[in-house]
Amino acid sequence: MVGVAVGGSWLEQALDAYSDLDxxxxxxxxxxxxxxxxxxxxxxSLGNLLECFTGEHVGEPRLLICLYDEPLLHVDLKFVSLPDLAKRVEDPQVLWQQGTLVSDILRVTPVQLPPAPDLQWLEDRFWIWVHYAATKLGRGELLEVVSFLDFLRTTVLGPLLAQQHGAPVRGLRKLEQTLPAAALVSLQSTVATLDRASCAGALQQAVATYQQLRVEISPPAFVAKTHVEGRALAYLAEVATA
Structure with a gap:
């Protein structure tokens, strides 16, 4: 091992009693x-390790996700070959290194920020997703609808709202602290209970929120898929009132 660095909330000076260490x-x-x-x-060897597992489920097999005791603490250990530090989404703070091996890599290579949401990519898929959710609503698979609404908030609405308001694009994390009250209300309205009317209303609110965002942030070359949108919305309305 030639160096140890720390990232995440440590870099933002936002550690609290519920933070993990990265x-x-x-x-x-x-x-x-x-x-x-x-x-x-x-x-x-680093402490009283209760359990650990690798991070394939988040697309990062180099990651070891650990839970330590005394105190009870979540720690993410990312094992990275030194040259691979050139590909990173933040500049971690170096805690220890052999010579200047780690800081040299960080100094001469740039941070590669996650891409902003691609509105056209989302538009090309959004209305098929809406139709899919409407079929689940029609069949009475309400748990599936509730799960789908969470997918829309995490994949579409949360990232677009974060982009619109200049917040870091990271799903739903910390949006309660970074979004204005009106944006939070629109997101809250997409949270459904296990009730058919609640699911239908939350789906329609998710659609309305997306449509508003599409108007406000669409780039010049954006192409709205109105032919699919109209059919999907008509179907959702038919199912919702059935």
Missing amino acids: LVLALDPTQAENLMAERPRVAA
Whole structure:
């Protein structure tokens, strides 16, 4: 291991009693493969480790997600071969390094921020998603509708609202602190209970919120798929009033 750095809430000076720690462990590339196999042992050497598992479910197999005790603390350990530090979404704070190996990489390579939401990509899919949700509503699969609404908030509405108001684009995280009250009310109206009328109303509110955002932030070359939109909305209205 040639360095340790910390990111996440630490960098924002926003740590609180509920924060986790995001640590980056920089590995000598000649030893990286062997150390990746030893990750649980490394994690156990750092404290009273209760359990750990790798991060394939979030698309990051290099990540080891750990829960320590005394105190009870969530720690993400990202094991990264030193050259791979060039590809990162933030500049972590270096806590320890051999010489200047880590800081040299950070100094000469730029942060690669996550891309902004692609409104055209979302528009090309949104109305088929709405039709899908309407079929679940019609069939009475309300748990599926509730789950789908969460998908829309996380994938579409939350990122677009964050972009509109200059907040970091990261799903729904911290939107309660970064969005104005009116935007939060529109999101709140898309939260449904396990009731058919509630699900129908929340779906229609999600559609209305998306349509408003589309008007306010669409780029010049944006193409609205109105032919699909009209049919999907008519179908949703038919199902909602059935």
